[in-house]
Amino acid sequence: MSIVSILGLTLRIPTRLRGRPATVHAATDVSLSLEPGRVHALIGESGSGKSVLASTLNGLLPPGTIARGTVEVDGVDVTPALGHPRHRAWTDLRGRVVGSVAQSAATAFTPMRTVRSQLAEAVDALGGLQDPDELAATASLPAWALDAYPHELSGGLIGRAALAAALAGQPSVLVADEPTASLDRSLATRVLSLLREQADAGVGVLLITHDLGALLDGARAARPLVDDVSVMYAGRLVEQGPADAVWTNPEHAFTRALLAALPRNGLHPVPGDPPALTDLDERVRFEDRLVAP
Template sequence: MKLEVNGLTVSFSIPGATVRAVTDASFSVRQGECLALVGESGCGKSVLAHALLGLLPGNARVSGQAMLSPELSPELDLLSASPAVLASRVRGREIGLIPQSPATHLTPVRTARAQLEEALEELGSTSSATELAERFGLAPRDLDRYPHELSGGMAQRVANAIALAGDPGLLIADEPTSGLDRPLVERTMAVLRELCEEGRAVLVITHDLRAAAQVADHLAVMYASRLVEVGPAAELLDRPRHPYAAGLLAAQPDREFVAIQGMPPELTALPEGCAFAPRCAHATGACAARPPMSAGVSCHHPLREAAHAQGA
């Protein structure tokens, strides 16, 4: 399984304005690997995920290419595929989705077991609800509870089980740790890592860099609809090149714990140049022009090059 995204752009037409939610995003996710897409809330991460599955509202305009290459099925461009193809072939079967705030996505008047069994039946799986639930640490009695009787961690595990009901080759986890305490965050990330080790491709969308570090092989940092840095997780976490990526890391409790000053721009009023420039201590006049993505970073003044020049 492989997903290759090139130039993905999403905008929404609203009265009097256009929301530019995703701008020219390019990345890949391969079998046995995890890519974590990180950034502040509202930067476009979840919109990107929903675009891949055709789950955007009618006022969305989508362009670019997202080629899905399963092992046993023909290659497919997710962005040009019809709703019927996405519903019958892709969702749940080739791509599983763990939604943000899973408790709110579960039907409140049906037990967890009924919803998991329905997913298994619809997707033609031979697994039992109990077997799949136990894999994610749920006891059989937990499945007989209604969503309001589940803790946040239990609801997360039910969502994980439903996402795996069709044995998809690619899993998209949209903020899978939102609202969970740290032990449950670590458990959730460990499960996603296990799925990678089994040969699945995993795309994790999160604002939690600590969680991303636990599971990701590669990181993609998003700011104001645009990817600003993409690279191997260990390298990016150790020596980020984009000032925004460095700021995200510095804001972590286990590092400097210093917040990035200022606010991101509105997605209805994105600048033509570098969107991070008003918050960046390294900005110059060159930043009035949008920097191209070069060697994995979109910045006129990458930090490693700046450090090297000063040392010289």
């Protein structure tokens, strides 16, 4: 049974561009589900709309968002609450059902307090059952790092601290937005392994990432790091399926281009430029970028 079910989600966010009203086509007809015990990777270019789905599940879409489709989290229909960050529907979900590892882990912490004090505050606020030391052990964060200030920790350590914070409320869904950004391959693999461990404990994980190299390395492990893959282009999901099928036999031209851009596959740049989502032409397709001007 799905812990998260997104069906036909279309998001339009009003903004202004060069002083004039404009609309961000953040997501169009997106359907995606998260299952307990599985890691679902969401990949695509920067600006394609991936992080908007993280904001959707955390109840952080900006006011004024126009939504169609449905979003259910742990059996709760949160569609009416989309674009209303203070809606009461998020009170019992945010942190307790949906834990979030922020895209920039360092900014998730107050610089003037130790990691331990901030984890303790999160546990207290969310009614968690694990103390900071137990959370640190779960996230493979050394005990000494708890008594450090965030700026004293390396990128890998602060990332694990952010994971520990996301687990403070013992959520059944974990959303990790670019958790391996700026990490070397060994640290990236360790972070992904930690997410795999959470999935194996029954959590449904949404992994938003550009790090296809680490995902492919993980595919060769005895226990693959990722179970399912969705590929996003210009606010739409253009390919979905089991990870091994997507890696070995991609069906969409955009997926093939992403994989071809990896060093191991010849480092072929993805042709053309990603389309801007502001006032997006609904007819846009990746294949248009393959046609020489």
